[in-house]
Amino acid sequence: MSLPKVAVVGVHGHGGSHLRTVADLEAKGLARLSAVVDPREPDDAPASWFASLGDLLSADADALPDVVVLATPIHTHLPLARAAMEAGIDVLLEKPTAASLAEHAELVAVAERTGRLCQVGFQTFGSHALPAVVDMIARGEVGRVTGIGAVGTWVRTAAYWARSPWAGRRRMGDRAVVDGVVTNPLAHAVATALWVGGARTSTDLAYVNTDLWRANPIEADDTSSLRAVGTDGTRYGFGLTLCAAERSPARVIVQGTEGEIELEYEHDLVRLRTGRVVAEKQYERTGLLENLLLARSSGERLLCDVRDTGAFMQVLDAVRTAADPAPIGDAFVEWVDGGGAGPGGGPGGDGAVGHGAVGQGNPEGDARHPVVHDVAAWCERAAREQRTFTELGAPWTTLG
Incomplete structure (x- = not known):
């Protein structure tokens, strides 16, 4: 054959x-x-x-x-x-x-x-860690689930936003684009948290609250928090940024009355912490193209069927229809080069160009990027407390 x-x-x-x-x-x-x-x-x-x-x-x-x-x-x-x-x-x-x-x-x-x-x-969705986490929840390893969060603190450079005409755009003419932190670079964080919580279709979410911000001179969001609530009552919190001081592994956190599960989904790594046990295990992953080929030949179930992305699309649509992201004030942002702190100036300024941030999703070119003060800590709180930056009182949200 x-x-x-x-x-x-x-x-x-x-x-x-x-x-x-x-x-x-x-x-x-x-x-x-x-x-x-x-x-x-x-x-x-x-x-x-x-x-x-x-x-x-x-x-x-x-x-x-x-x-x-x-x-x-x-x-x-x-x-x-x-x-x-x-x-x-x-x-x-x-x-x-x-x-x-x-x-x-x-x-x-x-x-x-x-x-x-x-x-x-x-x-x-091809990670064997995901069903393992769901099984831990079902067995009651962390007690009753009180919330599911996702934290993503990444770095994207000026070259990243210049990579194509649609980069960082919310729309092009009459077409939606929605190329922001929630819906593209850290979309996996959102989709994975929803999957772990059992939200697959758009009807699995009761509502989504957005709090969209940007430090880059773009249309879309680069630093955002969201709260979603499932129709089953599950609470989701997301703290996501592309303006961190350094890139850290994105995580999904399942909080329960007796402990928590942390999933570093980029590495298929699961950590279980309870009063009884602390354990860590790394899982294998099935490639989505290989799974698609097996579905064609043997009827194996698709790991990420288009039908199962409706809950994520409900979040994307909330971002798409929200007010345009608000700019973060200069007092809360420092522009650095790819190798560390620099003299600022933003894209088009006179700051030094480095290459420490090239790679990790960034193309070659202008390696300057903004760092929002203490943004990693605010992202962590947004995910764990299921509250937005504005509700938490993050300093850049309190000054107009």
């Missing part, structure tokens, strides 16, 4: 990781790369190149892939995934799922109408 053919759409930037994944699967005899799609032809393309998905879909039938991986801008997710599924092709769609809850509903409808598989690229 011939190997499933995989095409990767959007091969520059993050798309390169998908090319490496397909290469690994090809080495295992599970798939083969049949095409790469990008407006800009890559040097030494590893497979046949097409400038657009439309060009690929209109090619000879022999050129059509079995699966497409879509690593494209957020506002293109719906039209490209719809075109692929209507052509009879299964889809691995990068997160976030779409640019609005309405677009998500349309994607689900297309998947159901065409019978195609649509997996969303929340990589943490």
